Each structure stands twice: as structure tokens, then as C-alpha cells.
Amino acid sequence: MAKTAFIGLGTMGFPMAGHLAAKGHEVCVYNRSAEKAEQWVAQHGGRMAQTPAAAAEGAEWVFVCVGNDDDLRSVTLGDTGVLAGMAAGSILVDHTTASAEVARELYAAAAAQGVHFLDAPVSGGQAGAEQGVLSVMVGGEEAAYSRTEPVVASYARSQKLIGGPGAGQLAKMVNQICIAGLVQGLAEAVHFIDKAGLDGEKVFDVIQHGAAGSWQMANRHKTMLQGEFDFGFAVDWMRKDLSIALNEARRNGAQLPVTALVDQFYAEVQQRGGGRWDTSSLVKRFETGR
Template sequence: MTSKSYEPIPSRRVAFLGLGVMGYPMAGHLARAGHQVTVYNRTESKSIAWCSEYTRADGQKDAISYANTPRQAVQGAELVFCCVGNDDDLRSVVLGPDGAFAGMQAGAVFVDHTTASANVARELYARAKELGLNFVDAPVSGGQAGAQNGVLTVMCGGDKAAFEAAQPVAMAFSRAFTYLGDSGAGQLAKMVNQICIAGLVQGLAEAVAFGDKAGLDMNQVLDVIGKGAAQSWQLDNRGKTMVADQFDFGFAVDWMRKDLGLVLDEARRNGAKLPVTALVDQFYADVQAMGGRRWDTSSLIKRLK
């Protein structure tokens, strides 16, 4: 995790559920910003490792702890943050006798950073309301590097008051934490984000493969076109690694296919036409069949070589 300056705000008692490649550093930023953080992870050893690594900004180790269930982790927390794998994982840490909702105090806010379906966001929002709780769907963009550096872009749906309660604390790991509308709006915005990325990465892959076939120095070409209308984050950060055939980093193909599955399911419900996205999803299936399940999404170019 790189150094980051944190806006001074009063210390809050928070919980973080899920210490994967995203959640682990996100929870760390909350600790380093001075909050009292209790974490939960399905694999206890990860929680123990996290507690040994992070201290609060003031050095108080007793402000950092872990719990054996989500219910225990959230007790007394004003804000509960979560980042797990999918809809089923989310339900498993939220619902049931050991779930977060069973342990949260009235009025507390649950902020879900999982990339999940808009349907599960609305389902858990409604359940939270029945229990006197708040639920904000808040998927993120920026990948593992964004989480480590504390500069994630967060897209939020739910009640405005719950969003406003969470925003100052969540800025510990965010560059932007933005309210977009009613429950589900955050997840729908993340789908828009993934649609854009899918098309961009395929276009960049085709461009690099074409330039190679044409005998161009593609590193030089990328430097040139990156100063013009073709510039994008993908070109700046993935173009030269495509040229170098390097894919052992970044956002995994398996994760992208999960996200695009959510996108295509939602499109079937709302009637949106996504011919390019559907095609790129199948190209990612080809990459999986090549053994690239954990390669970065830029590995689309492997199909073209």
C-alpha cells in the first residue's frame, strides 16, 4: 500500500467483511485513517494476518480486531463495509443468524462494494429497511492497484442520507464516492463501466495485433496515438504490456466474465441491445479455454496472435 493523506474526521467504529485482494487494502486504509476497525474473513488466517499488519494512525493496536462471524464483527459498528465475490457470497455474510444484519444496531449503514446484481442490491435494501437498517450498493472501479493506493472510484445507490453518512469515512480508500440514485443504481453504473471496458480492450487488442502484422514499432505507435483521440486508461496502462505479452497481473478474466454475465442478464431484463459486449464475453470464454482464467483482461490479444 502506498502512502496516502487522509482527511481528518472523527474516529468511527466500523466493520469490514471480506479481505480479498480488494477488501484487505481497503480495510487497511480505514485503519490508517484512524478508525476503529473490526474485520471478518471466511478464512480466519487472513483476518489474523491483517490485524498483525495494520495499526491506526495513532498507533493504537487495541482499535484493530477481528471476529469469527459477520454478526460478531458488526456489533457496535456505525458503518459496515463489505467486499466479497458474488450475490451468493453477499447473502451468506448478510443474512441468517450469523449474518451482519442480525448483529447491526438500529440505524447503522451497510455499504456493499461487491460487484453484484442490481436485484440482490434491491433485495438487501428492502430487507435492511424492514430491520431499521440502511443498505448502500457501492461497487468500485480501479482494480487492485486502486484499492492499494486508496484511489477507487465508487458508484453508489440507495438512500441519500445513508450515502452521506458513509461518504466521509469511505474517502479513506476512494478518489470519488458518488451518489447515483435509488437502490441498484450503483450496480447498474458498474455494469455501464464494464461494457465500456470490454469494447475498449477488444479494440486495443485488435489495434496492437494489426500494428504487429503491419511491421510497426507498436511501443512507438502507442506513444504517439496516446497523445491523440485514441488515448484511454486501457491504452496507457495495458497497451505496452499487450505488446510484451505480459498478463500475470491486474483484473482477472474470470472476474470479468462474472461481471459481463451480470451485464448480459440485466440487458435481457431491460431490453438493452449489447451485441459487442456479448461477443467480447465469448472472446473471454476463448481465453479461459486457453488457460487464461487468471490472466489480466488485456489477454484478449492472445486470441489474435
């Protein structure tokens, strides 16, 4: 069993670290809010540290799952960051959805002290984290990935090395681009069903098994029909992810007209007070006739 550290015990990180402990791995946790770390230790055992560097001391693997590029830098770099506590040959695995730029930056910083770095954003949301069935897209070196794969399997159903440093983050951008278009299409379908006077349950019971079917349809159509959005992946988080993708597209020249449009639709949902609603709340826009 591995000696690990997990930095960031939010909606995703808390259950992910829990799966590591449940599989028998030794886990030391750090969270900006110490109360959350105390709660995790009370529930899962292990121990907590006062700084990321202290949590990383002696760990073979250090996992990070925080909010954004700046959060990631704050827990990895500097005197109290995990790299200050990691030994040569250990592996830093970042599960944050962040930019490819910061992934390459941290790869270089880690390599300078003999530490391996993998950017490994995840897909599957809170439910996937709690059930231990996340999909993991990885960028980095083959040797570090091969060593890490059995440990990440504690909370992943599928994982794949996509390419070099930053490739995992680029793949996550592709994931979010796909989801944005799918959810908007599903929102328009629910709106059309309402205007056409159809029984939505009957319609989706049929079409979800055909070419129109998707994870979003199978898992979100019922709550969209019922107007329930107090769960799941929040609009605020989606806008952060889409911003990363759109910034990368401006850099590499990719054209993302639908993604940019859906991002603006999500901005309207935020203006309605729906920043913490599930991403399927795009359908709420149609209540205003827009």
C-alpha cells in the first residue's frame, strides 16, 4: 500500500481521498479549512497536516484537487507548498481542472527537484467521486503514469495517458466543450417538449436509447422536467472550465462558437442567482422567453 498525501478536501477531493484510505493506502490530508480536514480524519482515519509541505513529507504520491490555477500554485509552490516537502522520485498528481499552461509550469518546477508531475483532471462529478468511478485524463511521462495508475484506480473507473505535460488538461477542455453543447441541446429539447404539449417522460424514455442518447439525457432529463437543480456540477464551476477552454482556443486558433455562446447562456443563469445550480439549469433561461 502507498504512502500518500491529499491536498484539497472539497466536493471532489473529500471522497477521492476517502477511497484511497478505504483501499488501505496511508493518507495524510491538508485543507485550507482545518475543520474539513478534521472531519475527514474523523470519518476515514489517517492524519492531517498544518501545511501542504508537511502533508507531503515522506509521501510517495501527493494528490491535489483545488479550485483554479492560483489555488494550485498556492499549495504546490513556495516554502509551504507540497514541492517543498516532496523527495526526489516521488510523484505529484494534480486533479484540479486548470490550464495547460500551469500544468507545464508545475511539470518544470517538479522536474527541477527530481519530482514527477502528472496533470490528471477528472470527469464524473460529485457522484462519480463518491462512487469511485471517475474518468481521468492524464498528461505526463509514461513511467510516472504506469506507477500511478494502480493508486488512482482507487477512485477511477477509467484513466488514460493522453500525452505529455498539459495533455490531460487539454483533454478535460474537450470534455467540457462536449458537455456544454449537449446540455444546451437537452435544454432546448425540454423547452420544445413543453411548447409542443408532449409528455416529456415518454419522449425521453424512447429517445435516450437511440442516437440522441447521452449521459446527460439519461441522468438529467427527469430533474430538468421537474425544475430541480440543487445538486451536481455547479454553473460557477462550468463557467470557470469553459473560460479555460476559450482562452486556450484563442491561443491555439481553434474556433468554438457554440461553446462561447453557451458560456454566455450560463452567465445569464448566474445573473438569475443560479451560480450554484446544476449545469442542467440552462433550461431556466427559457422561462424568460430568451
